[in-house]
Amino acid sequence: MAANAFNSASSPLALQEAVATPPKGSMGEMGEAGGKDALARLNEALKELKAVAAAPLLKRAIDALNREDFVNGGKWALKALEKDERNGVGWYLLAIARERAGDFESSIKAYEAALQLLPNHADVANDLGRLAFRMGMPVQAEKLFRHFMAQSPEKVDGINNLASAIREQGRHEESIEILKEALAQHPESALLWNTLGTIMNEQAELKNAALFFGEACRLDPKFAKARYNLSQVKIALGDPTGALEDCDTALKLRGSTADDREMMRLARSNYLVALGRLKEGWDEYEARLSSQFADVTHFAIDRPRWKPGMDVAGKTFLVVGEQGLGDEVLFANVLPDLLEKLGPNGKLRLGVEKRLIPLFQRTYPDADVTHHRTIAYATRPLRSLPEADLSNVDLWTPIGSLLREFRPSVEAFPARPQFLTADPERVAHWKATLEQAGPGPKVGLLWKSLISKDARHRYFSPFELWAPILQTPGVSFVNLQYGDCSAEIELAERELGVKIWQPPEIDLRQDLDDVAALCCATDLVIGFSNATFNLGAATGAKSWLISNPGSWTRLGQRENYPWYPRARVFSSPSLDEWEPVMGEVAQQLAAWVDSPER
Structure with a gap:
């Protein structure tokens, strides 16, 4: 087959090289492969087929897909391709069947073949772009959606899909402008309001996100994804009960794809666990292993x-x-x-x-x-x-x-102070070395994650808000944060006059056994839940966790952390309001420094 301009962006090799991690926060609506309208258009296309022998087989494939019988839909499409391997409709139907059955590798290849043979059939580019997006490849998806829009500029789903792909690349303002312009023309589009809400949610503008998702639900009460997205905002605002109610409503609504329903189940497990309903929650948590997720291990x-x-x-x-x-x-x-x-x-x-x-x-x-x-x-x-x-x-x-x-249950968590053992010789080494950090108690700091997907930054306060903690007198602060921290360390010294001591001869990202020992050698570890926090707490280091209100790992507890009995929890009221909790930590740190307990 002749090469086409989109092969480099959408070939199986390119897809394998990309990071296959679809968004895990709020859901944009991109429809699903083989929707009723698309299948109806394919039915019309059968009338123009030159290969008459393949037409009845393709008709059977379409009928099977309409019944959501994806196995037989694929079989009939293959039979048609045996008669005419250059039948673009056959490849397209096979792609739809394979994708809906969870066979993404075969689906990609079939979509590519269909796109070459049906270059003017815009739905193929849209579906291939949607699959690329689903598999965590927004750059490739954007190219395919632009191809779709070049042929169908008036279609709202094309505008929506393009805005979603641009949003996923972090170009939020550009995405917002596309959606605002489209909403001026289509103010009754629940689809567009929902996608605008996803951007607000990723930027932790929770009130706006709730407003836009609510508008999408008002315009289309059966819009399952918008209702699910509203649940995500509620958990971020510290309302797991409301989040669970909205998620249960979304699961009862029709129109979601199989992977969307599994995502809702996974979110539901988080809400149940956040409410302390652990037995139900862990059962639902098995959804994380569903083959419906393109990135499932x-x-x-x-x-x-x-x-x-x-x-x-x-x-x-x-x-x-x-x-x-x-x-x-x-x-x-x-x-x-x-x-x-x-x-x-x-x-x-x-x-x-x-x-x-x-x-x-x-x-x-x-x-x-x-x-x-x-x-x-x-x-x-x-x-x-x-x-x-x-x-x-x-x-x-x-x-x-x-x-x-x-x-x-929460009661099933034992009161062990640790369940991993740091190297005692290295703990002793670091206790001696930490004397170089200065007088007073040695407090290790963790303030970010290096994972950028899933709008992860929302779960960590801006570094500037650490100021009241860093200004606590009588404390020597120790950097435990892996990754490039030079900007934050320089900011603390320049703006606050606080030196965050850097431990020598250790790679905080690679030397994890030594990192655990270093955590245990400090008097206290303060920070957000990243890999290092878990290492320190699991090995028994005294730890203070700064948490968000919807964190499922808290298991519905307010101050104690059942996983790590030596850890104490401080929670923000919502993901867009970090100042109160940072102030509380600073206040408690000052009290701890002066306390007889220390």
């Missing part, structure tokens, strides 16, 4: 999968880390309980992030600890244990699934 582990209630005594049990590094540490809270269930004749095997191996091996010396590796395979993340022989494994599980069995 698949596990290359050909052993029986553990389920709650299974007898594990005397078994060789493999537990594999998942999510981010901080989550691997957080979920390790259950490992002592699992070891007890395995008993003296059982064997624990662990697959963790490579940098965590020394810490986990020291803590669990009788366990076999190895590293996992994740590669892009067929456009999806695939996790394996490349250096492990798994032939003797009886059962395995992703670590987060163990919560269903071992943490069904």
